[in-house]
Amino acid sequence: MVENIRLxxxxxxxxxxxxxxxxxxxxxxIASIIAIVSTIKGxxxxxxxxxxxxxxxxxxxxxxxxxxxxxxxxxxxxxATVPKVDDSIKKEILELEEVSMVSAYxxxxxxxxxxxxxxxxxxxxxxxIDDDYFVLNNYVSVKGRQITQDDRDAFxxxxxxxxxxxxxxxxxxxxxxxxxxIKGDPYVVIGVVEKSEDFTPVIENINDWYSYYGNGxxxxxxxxxxxxxxxxGFDEPYNVVVKAANTEAMTDAGKKTADILNKYIVADxxxxxxxxxxxxxxxxxxxxxxxYKSDDLLxxxxxxxxxxxxxxxxxxxxxxxxxxxxxxxxxxxxLVSVTExxxxxxxxxxxxxxxxxxxxxxxxxxxxxxxxxxxxxxxVGVGLAYMISSIAEVPVKISGVAIIVSVxxxxxxxxxxxxIPSVKAANLNPIDALRxx
Numbered sequence: 001m002v003e004n005i006r007l008x009x010x011x012x013x014x015x016x017x018x019x020x021x022x023x024x025x026x027x028x029x030i031a032s033i034i035a036i037v038s039t040i041k042g043x044x045x046x047x048x049x050x051x052x053x054x055x056x057x058x059x060x061x062x063x064x065x066x067x068x069x070x071x072x073x074x075x076x077x078x079x080a081t082v083p084k085v086d087d088s089i090k091k092e093i094l095e096l097e098e099v100s101m102v103s104a105y106x107x108x109x110x111x112x113x114x115x116x117x118x119x120x121x122x123x124x125x126x127x128x129i130d131d132d133y134f135v136l137n138n139y140v141s142v143k144g145r146q147i148t149q150d151d152r153d154a155f156x157x158x159x160x161x162x163x164x165x166x167x168x169x170x171x172x173x174x175x176x177x178x179x180x181x182i183k184g185d186p187y188v189v190i191g192v193v194e195k196s197e198d199f200t201p202v203i204e205n206i207n208d209w210y211s212y213y214g215n216g217x218x219x220x221x222x223x224x225x226x227x228x229x230x231x232x233g234f235d236e237p238y239n240v241v242v243k244a245a246n247t248e249a250m251t252d253a254g255k256k257t258a259d260i261l262n263k264y265i266v267a268d269x270x271x272x273x274x275x276x277x278x279x280x281x282x283x284x285x286x287x288x289x290x291x292y293k294s295d296d297l298l299x300x301x302x303x304x305x306x307x308x309x310x311x312x313x314x315x316x317x318x319x320x321x322x323x324x325x326x327x328x329x330x331x332x333x334x335l336v337s338v339t340e341x342x343x344x345x346x347x348x349x350x351x352x353x354x355x356x357x358x359x360x361x362x363x364x365x366x367x368x369x370x371x372x373x374x375x376x377x378x379x380v381g382v383g384l385a386y387m388i389s390s391i392a393e394v395p396v397k398i399s400g401v402a403i404i405v406s407v408x409x410x411x412x413x414x415x416x417x418x419x420i421p422s423v424k425a426a427n428l429n430p431i432d433a434l435r436x437x
Contacts, residue, residue, distance in 0.1 A: 018333065023372060027326075030377025033381065034385065034398075037399050038399060041397040041398075042396040059241065059257070061292050063290065063291075064291050064292070064293050071108075072107060072108025082237040084238065092260055098249040103129070103130055104225070105127050106236055107125060107126070119169055121168055126231065127221070134146065138195055138196040140194065143176060143192050160189070160190060165220055182231060253294075255294055330413065330417045334417075334422070338362065345358060363414075363418055366415065366417065367411050367414040369418075370410045370413050381406075
């Protein structure tokens with residue numbers, strides 16, 4: 001085998017231009033496949049980062065009334081009793097192997113009613129939060145402090161602003177210790193927070209911007225969740241956000257969390273489940289239009305990735321045509337080689353070389369020729385992928401599996417297309433071969 005490989009390289013080097021032109025189809029085919037796979041894989045990863053949140057692995061589980069997300073302030077429209085997400089329910093959610101952290105919060109938009117010394121903050125988002133909300137949602141304290149258990153127990157009217165809200169309400173003035181009004185009630189500002197620098201979602205268009213920042217563009221205010229009824233007049237339902245153990249567990253984490261929450265929803269006495277409600281029985285989620293649903297960003301990412309992968313498969317099939325053309329070129333050049341070396345083959349057979357020795361020699365030469373083309377094709381493909389990335393500004397992720405498969409496949413092409421010439425060489429009659437001119 002080693003001797004056959006050495007002879008193969010000697011033959012390739014002796015006919016450098018011919019060998020290169022023979023390998024050209026293989027090089028182009030492999031390079032095209034590597035470039036396509038690397039670009040598509042990079043794009044798929046970017047899709048996931050854009051939607052999932054660059055590794056934050058959080059899933060929103062929100063309350064819906066029918067097909068519509070529940071809007072704060074319309075509690076009387078819910079035809080069901082939605083219980084408070086207390087510590088016992090959180091503990092049940094945390095027992096899921098897919099979940100590493102959970103937070104319950106209330107949220108609503110306030111288009112007026114927030115002011116400081118005549119300066120109004122319109123269109124802000126206000127959220128009633130628990131102790132884990134900031135950590136789970138990648139907020140860090142800029143100044144001041146966070147909400148404590150003493151604040152909750154004493155029902156202190158305290159509020160934390162995000163940096164946008166502070167800027168718009170205080171115009172550069174330090175907000176800590178100042179009192180703002182929320183629907184006419186005084187709230188003392190105890191802290192300011194902003195998104196952690198570790199969380200850097202990729203924003204490519206206006207839809208991405210709205211997904212991450214649009215709802216809080218006018219600023220966000222955070223109050224203890226037990227103060228919510230003082231602001232909105234109702235002890236409204238909670239939304240839940242969970243942190244999945246890893247990115248791939250996000251779908252299951254969201255769905256299983258929603259299942260746990262839905263089993264505690266009890267239909268209102270005005271619904272068809274009046275008797276069950278009267279007896280305090282739990283109602284199956286399928287029997288109520290009020291449900292918790294997870295915002296499955298991972299599924300959205302997978303759907304977009306499937307479209308991307310479908311396109312890549314079509315492109316790979318097109319690129320594979322050049323591999324077939326390259327394989328035909330290998331067959332052609334090997335037939336020429338057999339013809340050129342007829343006397344050599346005859347001499348070897350006259351000296352006792354058996355058919356399998358001749359067959360192995362020519363198969364090895366074909367495999368070495370295409371494998372070398374495959375290696376060069378991989379190098380060209382990687383360079384081409386980075387060139388495309390630089391010019392078109394698209395991400396690239398080199399696939400090690402694609403590289404290995406490409407080289408092995410190029411070797412297989414050499415064996416397959418080199419088989420007929422090799423058999424022809426092995427079957428030559430030694431006497432006829434020695435007399436060949």
